[in-house]
Amino acid sequence: MIEKALICTTENLIPYRNLALEEYLMDTVPEKTCILYLWRNQNTVVIGRNQNCWKECRVKELEADGGHLVRRLSGGGAVFHDLGNLNFTFLVRKSDYDVSRQLDVILHAVSACGIHAEKSGRNDVTVDGRKFSGNAFYFSGQSAYHHGTILIDVDKEKAGKYLSVSAEKIRSKGVDSVRSRIANLNEFSPGLTVDRMERELCEAFGRVYGIKPELLPAESVDASRVEELRRKFADPAWIYGQNIPFNCEFSSRFDWGGVEIGLQVRGGLIAASQVDSDAMDEEFIRRVAPCLTGCPFSSEVAAKRLQAEFAADSEERQQYAQDIERLLYEQQF
CATH class of the missing domain: 3.30.930.10 (Bira Bifunctional Protein; Domain 2)
Known part of the structure; x- marks a missing residue:
């Protein structure tokens, strides 16, 4: 009070x-x-x-x-x-x-x-x-x-x-x-x-x-x-911020904000990643890139990592994660 x-x-x-x-x-x-x-x-x-x-x-x-x-x-x-x-x-x-x-x-x-x-x-x-x-x-x-x-x-x-x-x-x-x-x-x-x-x-x-x-x-x-x-x-x-040379970039806009994802892929792995967004939940966005970095360059594996990262979070954050998971699957890499 x-x-x-x-x-x-x-x-x-x-x-x-x-x-x-x-x-x-x-x-x-x-x-x-x-x-x-x-x-x-x-x-x-x-x-x-x-x-x-x-x-x-x-x-x-x-x-x-x-x-x-x-x-x-x-x-x-x-x-x-x-x-x-x-x-x-x-x-x-x-x-x-x-x-x-x-x-x-x-x-x-x-x-x-x-x-x-x-x-x-x-x-x-x-x-x-x-x-x-x-x-x-x-x-x-x-x-x-x-x-x-x-x-x-x-x-x-x-x-x-x-x-x-x-x-x-x-x-x-x-x-x-x-x-x-x-x-x-x-x-x-x-x-x-x-x-x-x-x-x-x-x-x-x-x-x-x-x-x-x-x-x-x-x-x-x-x-x-x-x-x-x-x-x-x-x-x-x-x-x-960083200036990473990405060789895979994609984006989408959801009702909670826009997301732009850049991936630097080397030897079948995501060597570096960056997620830019105007989403209000800045902590959620900051947790996405570390989740993708080091992951095999696979839409399915990346989406599952993201799902696991936010499994214990609020329903709202889980919905955000599901939206990005769908975006990852849509890229079909």
Whole structure:
């Protein structure tokens, strides 16, 4: 049960430190406490933990314009951030994790601005069917976080310029483009600013949790640990990932996300594998590639390995595994 509500804000606009502070807050959140962390990034594309940056983002264009590419810990898809977007993160112990309650804070804040919003699909919040907030989730040890965007006055032309969304994913959303799918809240509440939304979020946080929020003391943050984490998020090896030459590649989109599998086959064995996905369950995706690596190059054997790997997991994960097993059988290798 939450007994203390803390608010953390930052003036920093560089994504590597912002994500570092987010991870630090997750690692150190006390029991019975919920931290609401509010932050912004300047001209940034943030990709999901298991995504291929070269397929999700026009990296050269972004970097030529002085933008930043960063890979987050959570799953899900790529998003564009600029100063017209306000990011939020709820950080709690797993025992206090409550997505419905956390989303109520967002819905109450938006309602206070005269806008009726609703949760849609697996991770979106929309107004009139158009997305202004995409959400993702991450669990580690005893802690968890739920974070997302709130588009207030984002440059949608830049979002369309830098994000390289597959035609299949666009079709699955029933829209024609990235720009037509997303909405800025100031379209529904003219004159709405990021500053006002930040104030409304802080007030809604207190109302929903029934606790007067306090500011997180700056001196409680270990700057050296945050810097260590910043270096991790800024490391090109973390951002860009491995560049494995695959000789067998295939993909599919399921209702829980898209999957792209690359296999490097040598001497009848899968010598290396990589699985890219915008699935929300980032841990599930991370477990698939090690399961395939070292396996004989056989659809049947690979599918059976996958089945065994997730046999003791939740029904939901077993269904994910079955979908990939069918994809493996379809390749007939």
